[in-house]
Amino acid sequence: FRCSASALSPQLKDTLEKLVSSEKVVLFMKGNKDFPMCGFSNTVVQILKNLNVPFEDVNILENELLRQGLKEYSNWPTFPQLYIGGEFFGGCDITIEAFKSGELQEAVERAMCS
């Protein structure tokens, strides 16, 4: 069904704010880091593992409310969604680009040292 009402209630927004700041790097993905359920999610997991970044993985397939709420919270329509230092960093394509250019490593290091 398509619901025009916002999925992002004030309580959910509050919960999401805490969730994205709970760890320096948080990845909202399909599946989990040991068993990604989608190629795009898997790509980001492999990049973070390659950089040796400790991160929290959240499986959005297990919580429809979280999934819809996050789309609004991030103003981003798809998953995976990567958060670094409590801020939305990007989806799969942006993460790949930033990995290649070294920007991802910089962003992670900045967050780890803050």
Add this chain to the structure above:
Amino acid sequence: MVTKEQVEASLTSKLKPIHLEVIDISGGCGASFEIEVVSEQFEGKRLLERHRMVNAALEEEMKEIHALSIKKAQTPQQWKPSQDSATPSKDA
């Protein structure tokens, strides 16, 4: 069902690209596209903002699109150098 032509039409009207390539990469599981956009509207915008502009331009289509991969979101200046990378640089 979202077609390649619809995606092209929406991006063209909203972003006025000087270069646009939409590739249908759906493997039977629904509409999936790969996109390259070169537009002056990306000037002075970070990659995240540029991708947000593409997502916004496809707001209607995104409801049905299964996967979207933005391979390029560049300004005309960024696009040109890679196009004639064979040309020797003018500074010695």
